[in-house]
Amino acid sequence: xxRMVLRFLSLILLLLASEASAQRFQTxxxxxxxxxxxxxxxxxxxxxxxxxxxDLESGLIDFYIDLNTLDxxxxxxxxxxRDNYLETKKYPFAEFSGNLEKSGPLEMNEPLEVEARGTFTxxxxxxxxxxxGTLTQLTASEILLETGFEVVLGDFDIEIPKLMFYELxxxxxxxxxxxxxxxxx
Amino acid sequence: xxxxxxxxxxxxLVQGISLAQLERKLANADRATELTFHAxxxxxxxxxxxxxxxxxHFAIMHTFGPVSGGLRNLYGLDNGAxxxxxxxxxxxxxxxxxxxRSGRDKFYNLFGRYHLxxxxxxxxxxxxxxxxxxxxxxxxxxxxxxxxxxTFSERSSFAGQLMVARKFSEKLSLxxxxxxxxxxxxxxxxxxxxxxxxxxGLGFSGKYKITGKSSLTLQWxxxxxxxxxxxxxxxxxxxxxxxxxxxxxxxxxxxxEQYLLAGGxxxxxxEFRLGFNVNRIFASGRK
Numbered sequence: 043x044x045r046m047v048l049r050f051l052s053l054i055l056l057l058l059a060s061e062a063s064a065q066r067f068q069t070x071x072x073x074x075x076x077x078x079x080x081x082x083x084x085x086x087x088x089x090x091x092x093x094x095x096x097d098l099e100s101g102l103i104d105f106y107i108d109l110n111t112l113d114x115x116x117x118x119x120x121x122x123x124r125d126n127y128l129e130t131k132k133y134p135f136a137e138f139s140g141n142l143e144k145s146g147p148l149e150m151n152e153p154l155e156v157e158a159r160g161t162f163t164x165x166x167x168x169x170x171x172x173x174x175g176t177l178t179q180l181t182a183s184e185i186l187l188e189t190g191f192e193v194v195l196g197d198f199d200i201e202i203p204k205l206m207f208y209e210l211x212x213x214x215x216x217x218x219x220x221x222x223x224x225x226x227x
Numbered sequence: 228x229x230x231x232x233x234x235x236x237x238x239x240l241v242q243g244i245s246l247a248q249l250e251r252k253l254a255n256a257d258r259a260t261e262l263t264f265h266a267x268x269x270x271x272x273x274x275x276x277x278x279x280x281x282x283x284h285f286a287i288m289h290t291f292g293p294v295s296g297g298l299r300n301l302y303g304l305d306n307g308a309x310x311x312x313x314x315x316x317x318x319x320x321x322x323x324x325x326x327x328r329s330g331r332d333k334f335y336n337l338f339g340r341y342h343l344x345x346x347x348x349x350x351x352x353x354x355x356x357x358x359x360x361x362x363x364x365x366x367x368x369x370x371x372x373x374x375x376x377x378t379f380s381e382r383s384s385f386a387g388q389l390m391v392a393r394k395f396s397e398k399l400s401l402x403x404x405x406x407x408x409x410x411x412x413x414x415x416x417x418x419x420x421x422x423x424x425x426x427x428g429l430g431f432s433g434k435y436k437i438t439g440k441s442s443l444t445l446q447w448x449x450x451x452x453x454x455x456x457x458x459x460x461x462x463x464x465x466x467x468x469x470x471x472x473x474x475x476x477x478x479x480x481x482x483x484e485q486y487l488l489a490g491g492x493x494x495x496x497x498e499f500r501l502g503f504n505v506n507r508i509f510a511s512g513r514k
Contacts, residue, residue, distance in 0.1 A: 095249050108254040116510045117279030121261045126439045135251050
């Protein structure tokens with residue numbers, strides 16, 4: 043029995059040790075921009091409150107944003123976006139959770155092309171996405187992640203009204219830029 | 228031995244799960260409730276719906292003749308409309324001032340709105356409370372009167388309103404608005420039915436969302452200290468991008484607070500009039 047307890051304790055220690063050495067990088071202030079390009083009207087929405095986690099050891103990549111923080115510069119448009127299209131009270135987050143597929147050793151200030159495969163969730167709907175982007179080691183404890191992808195609103199049951207005085211594009215171009223800092227657990 | 232391996236695996240699994248994702252957290256759980264009403268105007272009354280800082284709100288409001296005129300008068304549209312142009316500018320998220328002009332009695336009105344309390348999404352604040360005050364003047368040229376034309380002060384009237392609203396759900400919002408109107412000299416020449424100086428009323432405004440961008444609307448203003456009929460309005464609000472269209476049937480042709488309380492009303496159903504507002508926001512921020 044005592045041996046069991048000891049073994050158990052050593053296991054926990056081992057796990058803790060492995061965690062401390064894990065290559066986990068996090069941010070709470072990544073930048074997201076979406077661009078809506080319709081025939082007569084082009085506008086962007088921004089947030090600088092993207093939360094992200096990148097674990098270089100396991101390849102895990104996990105990002106989410108509180109959609110209420112998106113700002114298009116016009117309050118009424120923001121409110122319509124939140125209440126009528128994204129329905130942020132019911133579905134407050136946009137999320138991407140997946141794994142780094144193509145990755146290599148990072149070198150200082152050298153952007154590395156990477157590919158991530160995972161699930162993108164928006165408006166309560168999930169979609170499998172393949173995203174390419176770059177990772178750049180800025181300092182020993184900081185990595186810059188840059189990526190972009192397209193979101194087709196229809197894929198996520200977000201209806202575009204026909205009668206609109208500002209036009210909304212069916213395809214939104216999303217750009218992400220996040221400085222991830224090494225975390226010690 | 229087997230057991231410890233299982234234990235290890237279980238531990239690894241638990242750890243894997245707990246580390247797999249970031250915990251989803253709202254950036255601001257105490258966010259103010261939005262779109263209690265579709266616009267700062269709801270049929271004829273003002274609402275607690277605030278404007279953003281440095282935003283200009285323009286409303287053009289019309290009420291036509293009685294529907295009872297039938298097809299011959301195209302249900303009142305031939306009778307000509309009372310039209311009110313209203314501009315309201317917000318200095319910040321709490322305070323805005325506005326000016327309006329309505330055709331009946333060529334009436335100019337200056338008003339202000341102040342938002343005291345805002346309901347929050349989390350429920351920590353259950354209601355929104357706003358105040359409005361207005362001062363207006365009738366500018367008709369009374370040269371046709373046998374007696375001397377009324378003076379500026381005799382033409383003046385004032386209104387005040389406390390607005391208490393709650394968005395009960397995504398669909399239902401209600402507002403209660405105790406209000407008063409005061410005429411320094413309610414002369415018979417004015418297009419009002421009342422003869423007293425002070426009018427008290429209790430406005431009810433209701434919104435029930437039927438689709439994402441349209442709502443059924445209600446307005447009921449019982450008079451508390453006069454024998455005038457009560458105001459009743461029923462309609463629909465339609466959001467279309469930057470515009471909010473409001474179509475309604477209402478018992479009065481009046482569009483500003485003073486005249487809504489003193490102006491009198493037709494009986495509901497019989498003397499309903501078609502009304503139509505267009506609300507538009509002009510933002511001075513980036514596009």
